[in-house]
Amino acid sequence: MRDAQRMSPNLVMRDPYILDFLGLRETWHEGDLEAAIIREMESFLLELGAGFTFVARQKRIQIDDEDFHLDLLFYNRKLKRLVAVELKVGEFKPAYKGQMELYLRWLDKHEREQEEATPLGIILCTGKKAEQIELLELDKSGIHVAEYVTTLPPRDVLAARLRTATAQARLHIEQIRH
Secondary structure (H helix, E strand, O other), X not given: OOOOOOOOHHHHOOOOEEOHHHOOOOOOXXXXXXXXXXXXXXXXXXXXXXXXXXXXXXXXXXXXXXXXXXXXXXXXXXXXXXXXXXXXXXXXXXXXXXXXHHHHHHHHHHOOOOOOOOOEEEEEEOEOOHHHHHXXXXXXXXXXXXXXXXXXXXHHHHHHHHHHHHHHHHHHHHHHHO
8 A cells, every 4th residue: 555655544543542551540531641641652652553753742722812732743754744632531522523623723724834734633532432423524524533442352352353443444445446
């Protein structure tokens, strides 16, 4: 795919992200998750995938004299674009789309370099519902919702998820070819 210049966000983004290396216990807050990621940045970058570089933590975004803070900002060398990451404890909520769209549009207007593609967003949650994601058409907004786990699931669950992910990847590759 790389040789054919078909590198796309779907080939770079993962779901789920396995964050067991963070050492989080049974309960935590978003700030704890963020601090653990910063502490374990090398491992987190490896889990994100190829080409990610760290840009900022709690990136201040000022709009109409109001401050917003983007949890984590990365740049992906392979996609040639900024990647905003919002960390959420709990299930995905539709309101997160509006927050991420605001951040992505601000990044596009104020931070994107001329030769870069439009920014992408990743909302990391502990759960998501497929129909909500589908109806919100997040992919059209450049937003990827991914689950994360802080402990590895049982071997049989992990194997089933791997089989599902492999089947989805094969289907996606076939769709691209045709």
